[in-house]
Amino acid sequence: MQINPIEQFEIHNLSPVLHVGGHEIAFTNSAAYMLTIVLVVSALFIGATARRAVIPGRLQSVAEMTYEFVANTLRSSAGNEGMKFFPFVFTLFMFVLFANLIGLIPYSFTVTSQLIITVALAFTVFFIVVGYGFWRHGFHFLNLFVPKGVPIYILPVIVAIEILSFLSRPISHSVRLFANMLAGHITLQVFAGFVIMLAGWGVIGWFGAALPLIMVVLLTALEVLVAVLQAYVFAILTCIYLNDAIHPGH
């Protein structure tokens, strides 16, 4: 058992390193977990929708409930027009959810605790919002930065603030997921480390070790909540940003 709380985030190469155009490319444990997540989600939904019973079985109910949950979230924050983004939002939600949940299994690797992953996801959302906004509305998309009813003499400052606020979105979007996962896993690891260190002290240590052990159990429950909640928050923020691309003017 590793005592170092940071060690769990290390990336190892699982394959020989290929040098392509000056970049090192290797199949890492992070890539392996991402592949696992995609396979698990795909298997779940292909398996769940194979029977297509009128009265859904357990697995089919899971698929239908997640579909309805994400669809309702998207409809309530981006409107019916937002449903064309449903595959994108659903994929994001399932990927983040399974990355968080699989990461909670002991000895596993948490993909979403890597900043580069969450930044890549957040920037994908950001560029889709900007690209779709300009494609759909042309320069009317820039109305997003011009609030109504603002006196002309402070308008430049307000527009600058609005633009900065818009640019800061992918950062808060990605850092929130990343930091939640990182902090949660470090806390778990530190308390688990206490258990091991105290248990090494003999009989007195065994009683002392019970306290951090209880904490680990409680924290694990909290982390399950955080994992689901952060996946939901990531999805709903995506919906809200997509709403801006669909209806920029107010």
Added chain:
Amino acid sequence: MSDDARGQHGDDGNARTDEAALSARLKRLSERLARDQAGRASDGAGEDRATTASGYARGFRLSSELVAGVLVGGGIGWLIDHWLGIAPWGLIVFLLLGFAAGVLNVMRSAGVVPGNSLDGGAAKDRNS
């Protein structure tokens, strides 16, 4: 006779307390219904539901919004300084603007300002 009177009185009292209890319960029920409905109405914002689900998540969300604003402002200011060579001025101006943007982000996600863009509530009004 005296027993009878007491009985009568007791019944009366019971009836009155029953009525009072019933009206109190009704009042409580209507209060709770009103609260639920208000909650459901604001659910449309979606973001609200996500943030009230846990105070920890809410606090984290607000702080990350502020930090993101300041970071983006500072970063853009630094880049402008770097490119245009106007040493501290870009950083000063954009750090302040970034701070303002961060505060705006926080106020919007806390629902203090009826945001023109970040707030899902506006979307809901339009769609319903």
